Amino acid sequence: MGFDPEAPAFDLTAIREKLANTTGRTYWRSLEEVAETPEFRDFLEAEFPAAAESIATSLDRRQFLKLMGASLAMAGLGACTKQPLEKILPYAKQPEELVPGNPIFFATAYPLGGGAAPILVESHMGRPTKIEGNPEHPASLGATSAMTQASVLDLYDPDRSQVLLRAGEIRPWADFATAVADVMTKLGPIKGRGLRILSEPLVSPTLAAAIGKLLADLPEARWHQWEPLGRESVREGARLAFDRIVEPRYDFAKADVILSLESDFLFDGPGQVRYARDFSARRKASSPSASLNRLYVVESAPSVTGSKADHRLALRASEISGFARALAAELGINLDKPAGLAGRAGWVSAVAKDLLANKGRALVLAGPSQPADVHSLCHAINERLANAGQTVVYTMPVEESAPTPKDGLDTLAADMAGGKVSALFILGVNPVYSAAVDLEFTAALTKVPFTAHLSQQQDETSLRTLWHIPATHYLESWGDARAYDGTVTIQQPLIEPLYQGKSALEVISLLRGTSTGSDYDRVRDYWKSAVSVPDFEVFWRRSVHDGFIAGSERPALDIAVRPDFFVYLAQLPATDRDAGELEVVFRADPTIHDGRFANNGWLQETPKPWTRLTWDNAAMISPALAEKRKLSDGDVVELQVGNRKITAPVWTTPGQPEQTVTLHLGYGRTRAGHVGTGVGFSAYALRTVKNQWIASGVKMRATGVHYPLATTQTHHNMEGRELFRTADIATYAARPNFAQEPDNREMVEGHPEHEVPSMYPDWKYEGNAWGMTIDLSACIGCNACLVACQSENNIAVVGKEQVLRGREMHWIRIDRYFEGDLDNPAVYNQPIPCMQCEKAPCEVVCPVNATNHSSEGLNDMTYNRCVGTRYCANNCPYKVRRFNFYLFQDWDTESLKGQRNPDVTVRSRGVMEKCNYCVQRISSARIKSRKEDRDVRDGEVVTACQQACPSDAIVFGNINDKRSRVAATKADPRNYALLAELGTKPRTTYLAAITNPNPELVADAKATNQAAEKGGQL
Amino acid sequence: MDSAPVQSRQRPYKPPVLGRGQTFDTVTDQISSVVDRTQQPRAWWIGFGIGFVLLNLLLVCVSCLFAWGTGIWGVNNPVGWAFAIINFVWWIGIGHAGTLISAILLLLRQDWRTSINRFAEAMTLFAVACAGIFPIIHTGRPWVAYWLLPYPGTMMVWPNFRSPLVWDVFAVSTYATVSALFWFVGLIPDLATLRDRAENPIAARIYGTFALGWRGSVRHWHRYETAYLLLAGLSTPLVISVHSIVSFDFAVGVIPGWHATIFPPYFVAGAIYAGFAMVLTIAIPLRRMYDIKDYITGQHLDYMARVMLATGLMVCYGYLTEAFFALYSANLFEQYMIQNRMFGPYTSIYWLLILCNGISIQALWFERVRRSPVFLFIICMFVNVGMWLERFVIVVTSLHRDFMPSSWFMYYPTIWDIGTFVGTLGLFITLLFLFIRFLPMISMFEMRTLVPAAEVKEEH
Secondary structure, three states: OOOOOOOOOOOHHHHHHHHHOOOOOHHHHHHHHHHOOHHHHHHHHHHOHHHHHHHHOOOOHHHHHHHHHHHHHHHHHHHOOOOOOOOOOOOOOOOOOOOOOOOEEEEEEEEEOOEEEEEEEEEEOOEEEEEEEOOOOOOOOOOOOHHHHHHHHHHHOOOOOOOOEEOOEEOOHHHHHHHHHHHHHHHOOOOOOOEEEEEOOOOOHHHHHHHHHHHHHOOOOEEEEOOOOOOHHHHHHHHHHHOOOOEEEEOOOOOOEEEEEOOOOOOOOOOHHHHHHHHHHOOOOOOOOOOOOEEEEEEOOOOHHHHOOOEEEEOOHHHHHHHHHHHHHHOOOOOOOOOOOHHHHHHHHHHHHHHHHOOOOEEEEEOOOOOHHHHHHHHHHHHHOOOEOOOEEEEOOOOOOOOOHHHOHHHHHHHHHOOOOOEEEEEOOOHHHHOOHHHOHHHHHOOOOEEEEEEOOOOHHHHHOOEEEEEOOOOOOOEEEEOOOOOEEEEOOOOOOOOOOEOHHHHHHHHOOOOOOOHHHHHHHHHHHHOOOOOHHHHHHHHHHHOOOOOOOOOEEOOOOOHHHHHHHHHOOOOOOOOOOEEEEEEOEOOOEOOOOOOOHHHHOOOOOOOOEEOOOOEEEOHHHHHHHOOOOOEEEEEEEOOEEEEEEEEEOOOOOOOEEEEEOOOOOOOOOOOOOOOOOOHHHHOOOOOOOEEEEEEEEEEEEEOOOEEOOOOOOOOOOOOOOEEEHHHHHHOOOHHHOOOOHHHHOOOOOOOOOOOOOOOOOOOOOEEEEEEOOOOOOOOHHHHHHHHHOOOOOOOHHHHHOOOOOOOOEEEEEEEOOOOOOEEEEEEEOOOOOOOOHHHHHOOOOOEEEOOOOOEEEOHHHOOOOOHHHHHOOOOOOEEOOOOOOOOOOHHHHOOOOOOOOOOOOOOEEOOOOOHHHHHHHHHHHHHOOOOOOOOOOOOHHHHHOOOOOEEEEEOOOOOOHHHHHHOOOOEEOOOHHHOOOOOEEEEOEEEOOOHHHHHHHHHHHHHHHHHOOO | OOOOOOOOOOOOOOOOOOOOOOOHHHHHHHHHHHHHOOOOOHHHHHHHHHHHHHHHHHHHHHHHHHHHOHHHOOOOOOOOOOHHHHHHHHHHHHOHHHHHHHHHHHHOOOHHHHHHHHHHHHHHHHHHHHHHHHHHHOOOOHHHHHHHOOOOOOOOOOOOOOOHHHHHHHHHHHHHHHHHHHHHHHHHHHHHHHHHHOOOHHHHHHHHHHHOOOOOOHHHHHHHHHHHHHHHHHHHHHHHHHHHHHHHHHHOOOOOOOOOOOHHHHHHHHHHHHHHHHHHHHHHHHHHHOOOOOOOOHHHHHHHHHHHHHHHHHHHHHHHHHHHHHHHHOOHHHHHHHHHHHHOOOHHHHHHHHHHHHHHHHHHHOHHHHHOHHHHHHHHHHHHHHHHHHHHHHHHHHHHOOOOHHHOOOOOOOHHHHHHHHHHHHHHHHHHHHHHHHOOOOOHHHHHOOOHHHOOOOOO
16 A cells, blocks of 8 residues: 655545445445545544554554544544533523424425425424425415425435535635626626526526626626426417417316326426316316316326326327327318328317317317427417417416527527636536537536536536535525416525525625625515515515415416417428337426436435336336337337437336337436435436437337336236226216225125124224325326325335335325226326224234224324334235335434424334324324314314325315215215225225216227327327 | 053054164163264264354344344335245244154054154254244344233233234243153153263263153152153144144235135144154154164154155145135135236246145155155155245235235345345254254153063053
């Protein structure tokens, strides 16, 4: 070991970096490994001269270990929580409203993409622990998405950037301020030429105004708004149809017939939570006479919305434009119809007929992955069908200053490469990772003399900019944000910045030379000048408290499709792409989105809709293609577009169009953190400016390599078991009790269902008897409940290796079954929490009484008592019990402790756990009701899954109270118990799913699908 | 009361179960010489060495298990039990032959049991010891496994008496206690012999201590015989009860493939089947190693093979019944369970089981096979494997696909699963070889009663 005593000073950054580039288990192994590096020895010498000497001279490993062991042990001792030696004082005056043990909720907003999620945040003694939707806010109505739920974990992410860096070295904020002042001094006289700001499309009025002022001061400076999953085509489509950029806003409550052209409106995009609520409200057929909506989905990649469709047509992405034109022609819009419609003619005409029959109550919409033409066509169709103003209204864009094509990332990259940019401030986005690959953004970045990147993590972009500024989490800073409908929320912080984070507002203020004052003042001042109210203080307090500014939504515009648009349409030739070749479509990952959640363990471990994959993306291919190319799940293929190649494992996905490969973006991060670095492959490597969403002419070649993919569900067939019960509306009308006709009647011959004989007497419930129903008509399978449960109940993340071994810990899971045609199956999503059986098989077999029946009918788990025989889990017919095979909980990472719900035990190794209907919430409601000497009110206890559910599918309450909502849903004719024939008498029951297919298409469906198989073209 | 354990009265012809020319002296000399001799044969050292190495493997596996957690095994969410429980049931099953031979065959006056009962009982104890490890180490928190015992703790929490695992605790601990007592009581006269023959004063002292002052007086013999019979009577129901209760672990569950009324008798037959296979697996090499073919004769092999054939057929009947009732029940889950066993992902295990337990023993219909040590040994190995596979089929294939197809998952053992199992084989082998070395593996005093000179002519 060539130790050089005259080696230069140690490089802590290098060590840190080396450690940061390792993941998971190897982390610890690499600690030993770094000990072998010169850097470490240098560091050691500085810190522990004696140890370094011994390692250098005698190389006495034993002594070295002894020394290190002692210091580590000391460090460990020092870390124990003890009261300080100095005299400390308890609260003399308790802060107002703060009662130890009682959480407080604050309204704020989570800015994500093109619209903020309005939320309430639960705070325990100053620690934000859980996100809930803001029930007062029209964009939430109390619900949230899975990503919003998971965003609280990002606050406590131990990999968050904590310090300001210049070229990798720690610097104080003042240094950065000086550097910025220098730059701005130079830029001032030339009106800011060369100054560029890159941000996401901003929905924050204050921040946008601040940037606007900066641009006003420096007219030559430019602001580029960009996000990898941008909605350019939506804006461009509106511009084509209306000659101006407007935002379509849908009202699914009014829509009877919906046609989605690749729009995943239930799951993706700023309005998803509200849309899901409105849509699902029209699916709950509590009686056969209910008026259900009907959903047609035409899409090239399996989506959550697609899984809810009454009729789903799997088309290649490039064919959807042709489909839209054919439909428009059928609806009487004069345009050039594409040839080769043969196979799908029946579909198009049936849909057209249905839409025409529901004029004013229909809706046609397209997703951002479809080109602008399709969007504009949708606008035209909606106008023709008199839907505009009814099911869809047009408003000003949600963004304060709508991004324009000339200020896109491509112009920025071109200017950077051309040396026209002298100072670049990147706020939040990560273009080095996610920019279109042909922009060569990384190379262009080297041409910019001054670069600064504000981000919560030291990501790929931070590594390549001169300055890295740690960003505050949204729960740490003041701000404001518009929701999908424009309603503004004042974003209030719940906690002081944990580290030296700065907000975008602070950075922009620094640029403007107005760095004095706080974000609070800036936001407040902005609104003081923006609104005219008699008493601003009242307005402010109310807005902050309520979590939104009443009446701030974007009003509907009175606009019409420009008349010459139809002329334009008629002239536009129908372009048929070569339908034979393989196509790749890019999609946001359903859990980690564009990659921003790559380091979020909750989302990484959330099973993705359709595939139930965790911890990886895959090249999703159709069963037909897999068969043709002899590929099986996990086989690695090389995908080539032009001269760019990536390798990816394939995943056979029923419902995928045959000649289409779906790639989810967001994976393959090289600097995400311990959780997300090196997970999956980056589909961005194939994504170019031109092929943002669709890349044609793809070559796929098997490599012969196999890569294990971790899925939580390996069997997709119900095997004839009546677990998910469903019927179309006609069957429902004919047999309203169809769901209660059990298939396995033989087993309980002579006993009506629920009356299977038992050795043990029935339980008696004097007071409350908790129960739950899950409406399968409403459930969209979006995973919000799953992440909410994880957040509420301190559920551990186990990692890919453990998921591969079948040890995920989710207390509520979404079972997904396929039925019917392999190429375009019906998809059934069924959330499975604990059934809380009356005659629970688990309770009988536990040898130590660790799982018991409570007086209110729950199967309680006593973790302390559990010895871990796993007998209960074996005997659970629903397989909802989860075992801590290892110490899955992170008991060591300090920052993660802050997130934990103090009302829920953090489980240890070797004990069983499972859903308990959020018993902590039941207890707190019970305590409150007893103090007030009353019964627990209906709706007072809301379980975490129920609260998060965007589609309001979960109802919970006291079934002894006959007036409760849950009692009403249990009386629904669709109500049925899972595996009732076993006599378990579950407390959780399901409401069967009712579909509303178009009778004309039902007969036609088989023929259509067969045609799809053969031709693969319209 | 008839005091002699064997031989009296007129009865049909019984083939001799002791070699010709044996006298009181030769019996005692030959049997005790194994213990007396200072140098053991090389085979002993090899056998003990293998056992000891594997025992250390067990220690490593269990240490790692305690340090890291149950996760080192292949168990997962649908398959909560696997190797540990399979091994537990397998070992407990093996343990049944000892008690059966000692107690039931004693009461039935099968004098051929005399030459095999001692080591069969020892084997039982060691098998129970191996079995007893698993219920403890398979728990997630083995350091609190004692909570399964009913003891008046300050928390006033008792075990759940509805749980078959608690019944297991009683069944297995009772069984272990009675078996140990029975074995020890049976050893007392021989311990006295060893005490008297020992040249090493320390050995004489130790044997003497455990001989409890045995002098061979008539009063001693009288009380001894009474005690032995009483213990035999006490053990007899245990042969039936222990494995019945072990089978309740499964039968009480709701899982298809577990929830079956046939389990208790089917398990007991399987246990005896496995037990005799293991007795033969040990006896056949032993009689060669120590040249004791006069004591364990071809006749013994024949008898034991017959028991195996009979119980083996019962077990096969159990397999048929399971399949029949699955079909006859018209129950979707039961039908799927059988179909999955036969043709699911673990199909090879099932058919291997049928081969081992059902087909291989058909050779035992032939006397030549029954009396051929080589053939018999091979068949016994098949049965040993087959009975292990049977438990694999019951435990793993039932659990891995039960009611909810969404939760179906495969189970694959890890090296730790295999290491722990092989490690208990090491424990078993080690204990067995120590037993052979330090205690008479055949009951000397009982063998002496088989010597022609001991025959009592009845007077009429």
